[in-house]
Amino acid sequence: MRAAIYARVSRDARKQGRSVAEQVEECTAWAEREGWDVVEVIDETGSASRYARSTGARQRWGELVALVASGRIEVLLTWEHSRALRTLEDYTDLRNLCSKHGVAWGYTGTLYDMTKRDARFRTGLDALLAEDESARTSDRLRRNVRSRAAAGHPHGKLPYGYRREYDATTGALLRQVPDDPRVVDGEEVAGTAPLAREIIERVGHGETLYRIAQDLTLRGVPLPRPARTRHDKAAWLPTTVKRIASNPAYVGLRVHRGEVVGQASWAALVDEATWERAQAALEQMGRGRPRVDRSVKWLLSGIARCGACGGPMIHHVNRGSSTYLCKYCMGVTRVQEPVDELVIDRLLQVLAHLDNEPATDRPSPELTAAVDELAALRARRESFIDQAADGSIAPATLAKVEAKLRPRIEEKERLVRTLRRPSVLSGLDLSDPRALWERLDIGQRRSLLAATLEVTIQPAGRGRRIFDPTLIEVLPAGSARG
Ligand SMILES: [Zn+2]
Known part of the structure; x- marks a missing residue:
């Protein structure tokens, strides 16, 4: 059988591959073992010009295509799949030509009869895998393998403990x-x-x-x-x-x-x-969850959000009355006590419900x-x-x-x-949420609240004096952020 060898320098800088001369040598040895006649060697030694290198120009790809199409060879040998081809388009061209002219394609020790469906499948799979992602993966693994082979033992810094x-x-x-x-x-x-x-x-x-x-x-x-x-x-x-x-x-x-x-x-x-x-x-x-400042005295300060701008609601004393006020837009404010009462009420309902759920631990x-x-x-x-x-x-x-x-x-x-997401609720006795709540200090209450609920205070119309509970939005934590 008549064979041709195609060799080129790969674009990547892995320095893992063989030089063009080595590639030709390996492929020649393969042909000799099989008793094939090498009638043509096409090697891309690569132009020294920066332009040619950066574009990966191949001067002799056209010669290869013509050779396969000429019917002068039955076997085409390349060193490695990814080294013979640059793109999936190249692969498709070569596959179609080989298939049409009955040329078998050999690389990494296997010869593929390109007229066969499974050979086209296998080589096509290699072409896909040879694409960028796979190259990066194999790089990473080569390094891992090297480090393992070299070390074989724990190495590097001794972990504390x-x-x-x-x-x-x-x-x-x-x-x-x-x-x-x-x-x-x-x-x-x-x-x-x-x-x-x-x-x-x-x-x-x-x-x-x-x-x-x-x-x-x-x-x-x-x-x-x-x-x-x-x-x-x-x-x-x-x-x-x-x-x-x-x-x-x-x-x-x-x-x-x-x-x-x-x-x-x-x-x-x-x-x-x-x-x-x-x-x-x-x-x-x-x-960057809302950090719960345990020194804060007010239940919802820094935990409740402004319904207008999304900013944090902070505690604010307005003409003697205790309120929450949006720290950012300062356009949303609400009397503190009824908000706290409503939110505590909802929280206790949620906790009672959670008691019926299987323990998260x-x-x-x-x-x-x-x-x-x-x-x-x-x-x-x-x-x-x-x-x-x-x-x-x-x-x-x-x-x-x-x-x-x-x-x-x-x-x-x-x-x-x-x-396994840890829950602040783990270890808490939820059978009587009200009693539990009474036992907690303000810091614990705030932690529990922040972990369980998301509270948004919607803007109220100008001059609205009466507290409107429908403007206090209480949702399970995580539902807004997804
Ligand atoms: Zn606001």
């Missing part, structure tokens, strides 16, 4: 284990693991980062890192607390460049539910199923990454698998997070 064990004679890293309390040389060592657990749990329970940091400082808990100078105040910072609470290492997940790449070789410090709860709490902090069957499915998907990705790391599958294959698995994993992660 863990310690590393080294071989006494060789000094080689053996493993990373939770820094739990233990006895060393007859002395008790407290370890940092309980503190890391405490931080994640407290964040999950909705404590502010600031408060946790302040508490750790007051208790004299040593910082994760030693003070840099003698004047370096040994104070915990909210950002330090956040960094710990958001590190997936604590749930036994390995992270590479900010992305979870698989299960870690070390034990988790907290269970997945605890960790997810902390993530949900952090997410909520970052979402009990793992629902959906949640259990979602967690299992997520674990299975991660395990599948893990096994493919392992296979790629030891070379039993090509990075390109891994890229394809990853491209399919990633959206499914992300979707499941979102679902698990949603199902």
Whole structure:
């Protein structure tokens, strides 16, 4: 059989591919093994001009098309699918020509008879996958694979709450284990693991980062890192607390460049539910929900919204009477007491209703199923990454698998997070909402209210003296924002 070889420099700067000469060499060796005659080598060495490079101009693509159409060859060999083609249009042209003239197309070790439907399907699929998104995916994975292959062990910064064990004679890293309390040389060592657990749990329970940091400082808990100078105040910072609470290492997940790449070789410090709860709490902090200022005395100040401009309603004393006033437009105002009464009334109704709902903390069957499915998907990705790391599958294959698995994993992660959204209501006895309300201080009442309801005060006509309850809009929290 007569064969032709087409080689070109790929546009991308991955530096992973072979040079044109190497491509030709590999394809020639392939032809030799099969006993094909190489009648033509078309290589795009690429013009040195900036214009040609930036447009990816191919001087000899036309020659290739003419050659396939001439009927002089039966086989066309290229190094890699994405290296032979620039666009889907190129693929379509080449496919149609090969199909019409009975030319088989070979790349990455497989020869495709382009007159066959399944060969057209397979090569078409490769053409789609070779498009930009897939290239980026495979780049990312190559880096992951490299880092895994190189490390094989925990590496990088030691997460707070863990310690590393080294071989006494060789000094080689053996493993990373939770820094739990233990006895060393007859002395008790407290370890940092309980503190890391405490931080994640407290964040999950909705404590502010600031408060946790302040508490750790007051208790004299040593910082994760030693003070840099003698004047370096040994104070915990909210950002330090956040960094710990958001590190997936604590749930036994390995992270590479900010992305979870698989299960870690070390034990988790907290269970997945605890960790997810902390993530949900952090997410909520970052979402810029109306911050509840616990020092405020007025129930709805900063929580109720203005129906005219959407601004926050704040407390305001107007000629001796207590009111709420829009902080932004100052055009909407309402007497404070009846508004509070109405809103409390609605809140208690909602709470009584919630008492009949299943407790949010009990793992629902959906949640259990979602967690299992997520674990299975991660395990599948893990096994493919392992296979790629030891070379039993090509990075390109891994890229394809990853491209399919990633959206499914992300979707499941979102679902698990949603199902686990922590509730300020968890742990509260809702059987008698009125009694519960009486027990709460103003700060707790405001937190509960902000988490449960959205209150909007609609403008009233000029000179309206009588309180109109229909102008106070009370909706379940989250319904307006979606
Ligand atoms: Zn307003």
